[in-house]
Amino acid sequence: xxxxxxxxxxxxxxxxxxxxxxxxxxxxxxxxxxxxxxxxxxxxxxxxxxxxxxxxxxxxxxxxxxxxxxxxxxxxxxxxxxxxxxxxxxxxxxxxxxxxxxxxxxxxxxxxxxxxxxxxxxxxxxxxxxxxxxxxxxxxxxxxxxxxxxxxxxxxxxxxxxxxxxxxxxxxxxxxxxxxxxxxxxxxxxxxxxxxxxxxxxxxxxxxxxxxxxxxxxxxxxxxxxxxxxxxxxxxxxxxxxxxxxxxxxxxxxxxxxxxxxxxxxxxxxxxxxxxxxxxxxxxxxxxxxxxxxxxxxxxxxxxxxxxxxxxxxxxxxxxxxxxxxxxxxxxxxxxxxxxxxxxxxxxxxxxxxxxxxxxxxxxxxxxxxxxxxxxxxxxxxxxxxxxxxxxxxxxxxxxxxxxxxxxxxxxxxxxxxxxxxxxxxxxxxxxxx
Amino acid sequence: xxxxxxxxxxxxxxxxxxxxxxxxxxxxxxxxxxxxxxxxxxxxxxxxxxxxxxxxxxxxxxxxxxxxxxxxxxxxxxxxxxxxxxxxxxxxxxxxxxxxxxxxxxxxxxxxxxxxxxxxxxxxxxxxxxxxxxxxxxxxxxxxxxxxxxxxxxxxxxxxxxxxxxxxxxxxxxxxxxxxxxxxxxxxxxxxxxxxxxxxxxxxxxxxxxxxxxxxxxxxxxxxxxxxxxxxxxxxxxxxxxxxxxxxxxxxxxxxxxxxxxxxxxxxxxxxxxxxxxxxxxxxxxxxxxxxxxxxxxxxxxxxxxxxxxxxxxxxxxxxxxxxxxxxxxxxxxxxxxxxxxxxxxxxxxxxxxxxxxxxxxxxxxxxxxxxxxxxxxxxxxxxxxxxxxxxxxxxxxxxxxxxxxxxxxxxxxxxxxxxxxxxxxxxxxxxxx
Numbered sequence: 066x067x068x069x070x071x072x073x074x075x076x077x078x079x080x081x082x083x084x085x086x087x088x089x090x091x092x093x094x095x096x097x098x099x100x101x102x103x104x105x106x107x108x109x110x111x112x113x114x115x116x117x118x119x120x121x122x123x124x125x126x127x128x129x130x131x132x133x134x135x136x137x138x139x140x141x142x143x144x145x146x147x148x149x150x151x152x153x154x155x156x157x158x159x160x161x162x163x164x165x166x167x168x169x170x171x172x173x174x175x176x177x178x179x180x181x182x183x184x185x186x187x188x189x190x191x192x193x194x195x196x197x198x199x200x201x202x203x204x205x206x207x208x209x210x211x212x213x214x215x216x217x218x219x220x221x222x223x224x225x226x227x228x229x230x231x232x233x234x235x236x237x238x239x240x241x242x243x244x245x246x247x248x249x250x251x252x253x254x255x256x257x258x259x260x261x262x263x264x265x266x267x268x269x270x271x272x273x274x275x276x277x278x279x280x281x282x283x284x285x286x287x288x289x290x291x292x293x294x295x296x297x298x299x300x301x302x303x304x305x306x307x308x309x310x311x312x313x314x315x316x317x318x319x320x321x322x323x324x325x326x327x328x329x330x331x332x333x334x335x336x337x338x339x340x341x342x343x344x345x346x347x348x349x350x351x352x353x354x355x356x357x358x359x360x361x362x363x364x365x366x367x368x369x370x371x372x373x374x375x376x377x378x379x380x381x382x383x384x385x386x387x388x389x390x391x392x393x394x395x396x397x398x399x400x401x402x403x404x405x406x407x408x409x410x411x412x413x414x415x416x417x418x419x420x421x422x423x424x425x426x427x428x429x430x431x432x433x434x435x436x437x438x439x440x441x442x443x444x445x446x447x448x449x450x451x452x453x454x455x456x457x458x459x460x461x462x463x464x465x466x467x468x469x470x471x472x473x474x475x476x477x478x479x480x481x482x483x484x485x486x487x488x489x490x491x492x493x494x495x496x497x498x499x
Numbered sequence: 500x501x502x503x504x505x506x507x508x509x510x511x512x513x514x515x516x517x518x519x520x521x522x523x524x525x526x527x528x529x530x531x532x533x534x535x536x537x538x539x540x541x542x543x544x545x546x547x548x549x550x551x552x553x554x555x556x557x558x559x560x561x562x563x564x565x566x567x568x569x570x571x572x573x574x575x576x577x578x579x580x581x582x583x584x585x586x587x588x589x590x591x592x593x594x595x596x597x598x599x600x601x602x603x604x605x606x607x608x609x610x611x612x613x614x615x616x617x618x619x620x621x622x623x624x625x626x627x628x629x630x631x632x633x634x635x636x637x638x639x640x641x642x643x644x645x646x647x648x649x650x651x652x653x654x655x656x657x658x659x660x661x662x663x664x665x666x667x668x669x670x671x672x673x674x675x676x677x678x679x680x681x682x683x684x685x686x687x688x689x690x691x692x693x694x695x696x697x698x699x700x701x702x703x704x705x706x707x708x709x710x711x712x713x714x715x716x717x718x719x720x721x722x723x724x725x726x727x728x729x730x731x732x733x734x735x736x737x738x739x740x741x742x743x744x745x746x747x748x749x750x751x752x753x754x755x756x757x758x759x760x761x762x763x764x765x766x767x768x769x770x771x772x773x774x775x776x777x778x779x780x781x782x783x784x785x786x787x788x789x790x791x792x793x794x795x796x797x798x799x800x801x802x803x804x805x806x807x808x809x810x811x812x813x814x815x816x817x818x819x820x821x822x823x824x825x826x827x828x829x830x831x832x833x834x835x836x837x838x839x840x841x842x843x844x845x846x847x848x849x850x851x852x853x854x855x856x857x858x859x860x861x862x863x864x865x866x867x868x869x870x871x872x873x874x875x876x877x878x879x880x881x882x883x884x885x886x887x888x889x890x891x892x893x894x895x896x897x898x899x900x901x902x903x904x905x906x907x908x909x910x911x912x913x914x915x916x917x918x919x920x921x922x923x924x925x926x927x928x929x930x931x932x933x
Contacts, residue, residue: 102850102874102876105876106873106874185895187893187894187895191884191888191893193894193895198876200906200907201876201906279732283906283907284906284907298713298736299736302732302733304738304905304906304907322929325929328929328931329929329930329931331931332931332932333931336931336932416536434926438924438926439540440536440540442536442539442632442635442922443922444922444923445922445923445925446922446923446924446925447924447925447926447927448925448926448927449926449927449928449929449930450625450925450926450927450929450930451930451931451932453931453932454625454925454927454930454932459621459625459932460621460627460923461619461621461627471738472634472635472717472718472920473634473717473718473738473907473908473920474907474908476920476921476922476923477922477923478923486906486907486910487910488876488877488878488879488880488910488911489878489879489880489894489910489911489912490872490880490881491879491880491881491882491884491888492868492872492881492882492883492884493881493882493883493884493888494883495756495759495762495763495883495884496763496883496884496885496888497762497763497765497766497767497770497885497887498766498770498885498887498888498893
């Protein structure tokens with residue numbers, strides 16, 4: 066969720082104070098709201114079936130989708146887009162099949178809508194229950210990744226929400242082709258096409274209109290680079306479900322098993338260096354017996370290690386860390402390493418530098434582990450596991466709309482439940498309040 | 500929660516772009532965060548006991564508190580404050596005892612912190628659980644009601660949060676005296692005094708600094724009139740738990756019991772006309788047999804009835820409603836009445852005009868009731884009950900921090916659970932992600 070995407074940031078860099086786009090977004094939102102009220106009343110199976118129709122339609126329309134994508138890619142190459150951007154933009158038969166299969170997987174997820182959170186009966190006989198309902202209309206702002214068009218739409222529809230999608234301009238043709246097939250499938254399944262809409266302009270002001278559409282759009286989910294997310298958060302009047310930094314720590318406690326510490330540290334840093342769950346700082350207890358071995362195994366694995374004064378003593382290849390390193394999300398094969406004097410020192414370092422995404426302890430000491438899990442105030446805290454497990458799929462949530470680094474509404478991996486709210490249902494027999 | 504409070508609005512009407520206040524708020528937030536990290540690690544009983552100490556201290560300091568309040572009231576009278584404002588500002592022995600008892604009641608509420616929301620075990624052996632934790636630091640912005648100082652502080656502390664309070668200037672002396680006793684009691688109970696702080700200036704810019712203190716204050720709860728709340732929502736960069744309109748409908752279905760309809764309608768409108776749960780619009784089904792009797796009983800109860808064309812025929816005392824009436828929260832003994840052609844017509848009227856706070860149906864037809872409860876998208880939907888039950892206490896939540904009219908994080912009456920978030924705890928045995 067955390068790739069740097071300069072293009073999308075550039076799209077957001079224009080004036081956000083225009084009136085026409087507001088009329089456009091209001092129009093989309095009104096159509097979406099009408100479709101959502103139909104969607105919200107459909108049985109869960111019908112919503113799931115409509116998503117399966119959408120997946121089938123995308124397969125049937127593969128030719129048109131891939132042709133549109135080829136045009137987008139051609140233009141992107143002509144415009145000198147980066148290799149990484151072009152790769153994220155590019156679809157082929159296998160990738161498109163993956164997108165369709167992902168939509169089917171979302172259809173198979175348990176439906177959060179209608180779930181009774183709790184119920185009670187009051188002394189006066191009133192029967193109360195809190196029941197999950199869709200949030201309403203979700204705005205998704207994302208970069209030039211055509212797969213997000215189907216992924217995000219499927220999650221919103223599964224939870225009974227309308228979606229208003231605003232993708233990166235380089236993928237505009239691909240997105241239109243995917244949405245055309247997707248909504249045709251939804252319609253076959255009885256879901257109004259307006260349940261999922263694409264903002265039909267690349268005018269940056271349309272993004273601003275989405276961000277300020279209070280009462281029209283109920284939640285905005287930005288999916289892209291940090292600057293995009295920060296910009297969305299700064300300008301939004303609508304609640305934002307956002308993901309920012311993943312400055313994740315792994316603390317190797319004095320009682321850590323040396324082999325486990327090596328295996329987890331190498332995995333947490335190197336399995337995939339570019340994901341938000343990657344470890345960025347390793348804290349080694351001065352009482353841990355294998356500090357030098359741990360660091361050299363990381364260096365052998367290809368990690369550039371930047372250490373504090375005491376970590377420099379662990380090996381000649383350790384480079385000195387600067388104060389910036391402790392707050393840096395490298396998203397690369399680079400690791401900052403600090404030696405700490407016990408649990409409290411580790412907790413203090415994490416409290417000062419963590420982005421509260423995912424922090425882990427490696428130890429065989431259960432008491433130390435529980436103290437860490439209790440006292441580290443992060444969205445995800447782990448004991449004897451790799452921080453790279455910080456993922457909705459790994460948590461058993463199915464597809465995720467994102468990982469939230471905020472504290473309200475939803476925290477950590479967010480899937481279908483995070484796309485719902487609740488209402489209070491009160492059943493009486495004529496009660497008047499004394 | 501919904502009194503008009505011109506004074507507090509005036510306080511917010513200044514420039515919110517100053518730098519000194521930002522340093523002040525940052526200072527308070529840093530102190531609050533440190534205190535909160537202690538508070539969050541205290542056993543639940545210790546937090547509850549500290550609140551009981553705070554209540555006792557307020558009783559012990561009653562003389563000083565009432566003296567400070569008398570000065571505030573004297574100044575308010577000299578400044579020609581409205582009778583209602585002065586009444587809200589005024590404390591006496593009985594009211595102060597009520598405030599102390601309310602703090603003890605909060606201490607007795609079940610603690611949401613540490614509650615396990617759900618747990619699972621993954622095929623790879625990872626054990627996951629979601630556990631409730633405090634949100635962190637809560638900013639409360641309220642009018643000149645000294646009781647809110649203790650109420651809000653108690654709720655925040657019970658759920659392990661730090662509170663930064665900014666009360667109305669007319670109550671500044673009372674608030675200082677209450678907080679001095681309250682925090683002295685907390686300290687006796689082992690809670691750092693900085694867990695609850697008052698903004699020590701009435702400079703309006705301090706409010707602006709609170710609203711933009713992202714990363715320092717985790718949530719803002721405005722408690723006061725609509726204009727205050729709207730202004731807070733417009734300027735806030737920090738998530739806001741807000742209450743706006745309560746344009747509440749009661750739909751009397753064709754199968755409603757006439758006696759029940761009269762009793763509930765009169766209670767919903769007249770028990771207390773100034774609260775957000777009061778009925779503002781009555782929808783009468785044209786098939787309901789006692790429409791004229793229902794309306795005349797409301798008029799006899801002292802209600803000014805403003806009707807649509809068909810409702811005018813129900814009696815000579817019915818005045819014609821204008822289009823504004825359907826969206827108006829009167830908070831007074833005034834009621835708009837529309838005749839509707841069955842359930843769908845009622846649902847359409849509610850969808851167009853409701854503020855999604857509390858809407859009710861009166862009927863003996865269970866199918867109609869369930870259709871209404873399912874299709875009305877409001878925070879609270881009721882069957883055969885008075886909308887005046889829309890209250891945290893009546894819902895069994897104990898004291899409430901407010902009633903939320905937004906859709907995210909918490910909806911409807913919000914008590915302790917709404918002052919918490921959760922974290923994911925992952926317990927492993929050395930798992931690395933493949």
